[in-house]
Amino acid sequence: MGLALVAAQAGGILAPAHACGCGAVIPAAGQRVTVDREESLVRWDGRRQQTVLRLTVTGDAERAAWIMPVPSRATVRLGDPALFDALHALTAPVSRERYHFWPQDGDWPLVSGHDERSGPPPGGRGGRPVGVVGRQRLGPFEVARLTATDPGALDGWLERNGFALPPRLPDTLRPYVERRWEYVAVRLSPEHAGDRLDGDLDPLHLSFDAAEPVYPMRLSRLAPAPQSLGLYVLAAHRMEPASRIGGERPRVTYAGRVGDTSGPLGELAAGAPYLTAIGQEFPYPERISGDHLLRRAATDDPFRQVIHEDRLRTVAGVPVWLPTAAGALAAGVAAVSAFLVRRSRWPVGDYIP
Known part of the structure; x- marks a missing residue:
């Protein structure tokens, strides 16, 4: 995800020590934060985009922060955690038994001494260099919505307001500033003093106008370790990334129409009933060349992963x-x-003879 995530406190900031799908994680002095999982859903109806994201974190940090670029003025609210439970259930691979005649490793008499199986995978519009168009508190999140006409000024505002981000951030933000994008800056802090950021955080739900669906990825260039992208897309048709943007070939892990109209997933699927789940690896984050633009795939053929359980x-x-x-x-x-x-x-x- 195109987010720069940091753990912050008054003691200062250390060099990057860990990476996740949302960008570079920078622990504060004496503190640790790890993003174990990031899940995101993009919903696009041809005019307006909604992005719902949830982080699962572990560590002992009291505060953390990130910034997300958006192409237009965004509204922000808390999302429904049940949305991701519904996505998991719908897109889970199906298991099928597959029989073989001759014994394979694990079958008698070729029983190995260990089990190697693993679990399932899966710009500013005004004259000011930085403008604050809104602030709000949403559960554990302090949200500021910003405009900017200068990447250095934006970086300075973020630092003065407790968003201590990587030193290369201004150069990475420059393309967004030049295209007059806006920004959602989020600080995470537990609601009770002394609490630590740990476990599933409440999802954030962003909504903004978009001429085409886009998933920001540029800030992930700052990550010092390989990145992994997992993205759900709701639209009228099956969708796909327009290019690799410097990563491995994107793979579809699920494609099909959402039949159940109940619950948070059913509500989002109204008017955008086709769900596509996409995965992609970025072994060299510094090669990320831009954001993911999403387009309609050549067909609406459904797809579902099948996990075969081989039996003798x-x-x-x-x-x-x-x-x-x-x-x-x-x-x-x-x-x-x-x-x-x-x-x-x-x-x-x-x-x-």
């Missing part, structure tokens, strides 16, 4: 290959024995 074919608990192999061996032994018996009865002729 048996009859009454006995592997089929065992009697088959035993029978073949017995037949071979009988054939060799018959050949040797016939050969022993051949007459021995006189040898003529």
Whole structure:
């Protein structure tokens, strides 16, 4: 995600020590914060985009912050955590049994000494350099909505207001400033003094006008370690990224229409009923060349991941290959024995030199 996430306190900021899908994580002196998972959904109806994102964090940091560029004036509210539960249930891979005849690793007699299986995967519009168009408190979030005409001034405002971000941030923000984007700056702080940021944070729901659906990625260039993108897209049709933007080939992990119109997912799917789940890896974040522009795919063909559970074919608990192999061996032994018996009865002729 195009977010720069930091842990902040008065003691100062250290160099980047960890990376996540939302950008570079910078722990404060003596504190630690790790983003274990980031989930995002983009909903686009042809005119307006909604983005819902949720972070799962661990650590002992009391505060953290991030900034998200948006192409136009955004409204921000808390999202419904049940949305992601519904997305998980709908897009989960299906399991199917697949039988094989000959034993494979893990089948008798090729039983290995360990189990290697793992779990499931899955710009400013005014004359001021920086303008504050709104502030609000949403649960654990302090949200400021900003405009900017100068990336250095934006970086300075963020630093003065407790958003201590990576030193390369002004250069990374410059393309957004030149295109007159706006910014949602978010500080996370527990609602009770002494609490630590830990576990699933409340989702944030952003809404703004957009000529085309876009997922900001430029700020992830600041991450010092490989990045992983997981994105849900709701639209009228199946969607796909327009390019790789410096990462590996994007892969579709789910595509299909949302049939259930109840709950938070059903509400968002009204008018945008087709859900596409997209995954992508960025082994070298510094190569990220821009933001993900999303476009309609060539077809609306549905897709769902299938996880095959390989099983050895048996009859009454006995592997089929065992009697088959035993029978073949017995037949071979009988054939060799018959050949040797016939050969022993051949007459021995006189040898003529």
